Amino acid sequence: MSTAAERAEQLALVSRLKTVYPEVPEWPTPDEISHSHWLAYMKTPHDVGGELDYPHPYENKEEEQWELMTYVLCEVLAWRGIWVTEERRRIGNVDVGRSIYLGLPYYARWLWSVGRLLIEKKHIDWAELTDRLVEVKNRYPGPLNGRRPEAEPKFAGDGKSVRRNQFHIKAVGLGDPPVFAGTADPAKFKLGDRIRVRDLPAMFYTRTPEYVRGAEGIIAEVAYESPAPEDETWDREDAKSEWFYIVRFRQSDLWDNYTGPNNDTLQTELPERWLEAVNV
Amino acid sequence: MSNSDHDHDHDHDHDHAHKPMVDEITDFEVLEIALRELCIEKGLFTAQEHRVFTEYAEQIGPTPAARLVAKAWLDPEFKKLALTDAIKACKEVGVDWLHPTGFGAPSDFMAFKILEDTPTLHHVIVCALCSCYPRPILGNSPEWYRTPNYRRRIVRWPRQVLSEFGLELPGGVEVRVEDSNQKHRFMVMPLRPAGTEGWTEDQLAEILTRDCLIGVALPKPGVTNNVTPLVREAVRPVTA
Numbered sequence: 001m002s003t004a005a006e007r008a009e010q011l012a013l014v015s016r017l018k019t020v021y022p023e024v025p026e027w028p029t030p031d032e033i034s035h036s037h038w039l040a041y042m043k044t045p046h047d048v049g050g051e052l053d054y055p056h057p058y059e060n061k062e063e064e065q066w067e068l069m070t071y072v073l074c075e076v077l078a079w080r081g082i083w084v085t086e087e088r089r090r091i092g093n094v095d096v097g098r099s100i101y102l103g104l105p106y107y108a109r110w111l112w113s114v115g116r117l118l119i120e121k122k123h124i125d126w127a128e129l130t131d132r133l134v135e136v137k138n139r140y141p142g143p144l145n146g147r148r149p150e151a152e153p154k155f156a157g158d159g160k161s162v163r164r165n166q167f168h169i170k171a172v173g174l175g176d177p178p179v180f181a182g183t184a185d186p187a188k189f190k191l192g193d194r195i196r197v198r199d200l201p202a203m204f205y206t207r208t209p210e211y212v213r214g215a216e217g218i219i220a221e222v223a224y225e226s227p228a229p230e231d232e233t234w235d236r237e238d239a240k241s242e243w244f245y246i247v248r249f250r251q252s253d254l255w256d257n258y259t260g261p262n263n264d265t266l267q268t269e270l271p272e273r274w275l276e277a278v279n280v
Numbered sequence: 281m282s283n284s285d286h287d288h289d290h291d292h293d294h295d296h297a298h299k300p301m302v303d304e305i306t307d308f309e310v311l312e313i314a315l316r317e318l319c320i321e322k323g324l325f326t327a328q329e330h331r332v333f334t335e336y337a338e339q340i341g342p343t344p345a346a347r348l349v350a351k352a353w354l355d356p357e358f359k360k361l362a363l364t365d366a367i368k369a370c371k372e373v374g375v376d377w378l379h380p381t382g383f384g385a386p387s388d389f390m391a392f393k394i395l396e397d398t399p400t401l402h403h404v405i406v407c408a409l410c411s412c413y414p415r416p417i418l419g420n421s422p423e424w425y426r427t428p429n430y431r432r433r434i435v436r437w438p439r440q441v442l443s444e445f446g447l448e449l450p451g452g453v454e455v456r457v458e459d460s461n462q463k464h465r466f467m468v469m470p471l472r473p474a475g476t477e478g479w480t481e482d483q484l485a486e487i488l489t490r491d492c493l494i495g496v497a498l499p500k501p502g503v504t505n506n507v508t509p510l511v512r513e514a515v516r517p518v519t520a
Binding site: 046047048049050051052053055056057058059060061062063064065066067068069070071072073074075076077078079080082084085088089093102105106107108111112114115118123124128129132133135136137140142143144145148149150151152153154155156157158159160162168171172173174175176177178179207209211223224226229244246248251254255258259260261263264265266267268269270271 | 303304305306308309310311312313314315316317318319320321322323324325326327329330333334337338377378381382383384385386387389390391408409410411420422423424426427428429430431432433435436438439440441444445451452454455456457458459460461462463464506507508510511512513514515516517518519
């Protein structure tokens with residue numbers, strides 16, 4: 001149980017966590033938000049390519065047992081048709097918001113996404129999760145002294161009434177994206193075509209990085225057919241597939257004042273909806 | 281856990297200033313255990329399925345990737361296969377991308393390409409949106425590969441970032457950044473370095489470090505370690 005002083009101390013900690021631009025007050029009035037600020041708030045926080053940063057030392061890290069268990073938890077849920085990877089990537093990398101995205105460890109976000117998924121899809125309710133958190137914590141009072149925390153399920157459910165996706169059955173023996181081969185309309189672009197990436201006001205989820213939007217490049221490979229991440233992420237199994245392309249850009253076209261040689265390039269993969277032809 | 285394990289951990293704490301002194305169960309552990317228990321009780325998956333995937337995850341690592349490139353350096357026919365059907369080539373070094381679910385490790389998909397360096401082209405991989413990485417053949421990505429710092433900067437200042445890894449490339453070599461942010465996974469096939477004439481596949485595999493296959497280093501006779509020796513230790517590391 002927390003005391004009034006402990007509650008005040010925690011509130012002081014939370015008050016220092018900044019989530020807004022310093023030049024705009026919290027709870028701004030509509031006239032205080034420019035279009036650029038709007039776009040910045042709407043930008044999906046996982047899209048960090050090209051943001052300013054300074055050199056940090058590159059470190060490896062030994063894996064925590066709970067980190068491995070978290071990875072396995074996420075993958076087994078996909079194996080058994082509870083979600084697809086694109087749902088996980090949205091919930092854990094975007095829906096978390098910028099504070100958690102930048103403020104918590106990598107696998108903490110994977111874990112957060114599982115809790116969110118299970119409640120949103122009604123596999124568990126809020127009280128089941130909350131009660132279990134209290135119960136697990138109470139099993140390990142004080143220092144662990146070398147003990148390792150273990151999962152102790154009370155029983156094994158038969159899972160018969162669990163809603164699962166079709167994907168995890170259809171994809172067996174093929175994998176993803178081969179399972180979608182032959183399901184898109186003919187490819188609009190071919191190898192060597194010049195294209196421009198559309199500058200769309202993307203909200204909520206996309207995997208088209210901001211740094212290529214509006215830029216011109218060439219098709220380096222007609223890659224595969226798949227539903228776009230913008231559909232797949234919302235568990236839309238009826239989503240129509242489209243062609244994906246590996247697009248090659250000249251670095252000097254992507255970045256203002258690129259200082260490397262003129263022939264440096266960057267390639268990334270984009271779904272057809274984001275591309276438009278450039279007439280040369 | 282036995283007393284000797286406890287003593288071992290205790291000594292460890294004094295040896296490494298980096299290691300946080302946390303001995304209570306962490307919030308992450310509580311949440312992971314609570315969620316896993318609820319999943320099993322609801323029948324979302326079985327404890328057996330969880331064990332099968334854990335065993336799969338524990339055995340992945342960079343060894344087959346190094347072997348694949350070494351083999352390709354020695355055998356032109358295999359190299360052709362590696363560059364045109366990388367998933368098939370992986371089978372020859374014991375990696376089946378459909379494992380362990382029958383449709384692959386879900387987050388790694390089933391679209392793998394090997395990028396061939398030439399005397400005038402150098403590749404380096406990144407996932408600017410998360411941490412996409414050819415996990416089935418190269419194991420888990422290193423921590424630095426996942427950081428916003430590497431992801432922010434490599435796409436825009438590749439030569440500067442490579443130089444921080446000790447890799448300076450001449451202007452005549454095109455640097456190509458491969459931002460693998462959808463379903464394709466990529467790995468670099470570097471050039472075979474001078475001074476390795478007559479080497480066996482085992483010898484060649486030894487200098488094909490993980491960092492060479494990401495593209496932040498070049499293979500070099502005598503160098504068998506990754507670039508950075510810094511390792512942050514875990515509080516309760518994965519039990520082998």
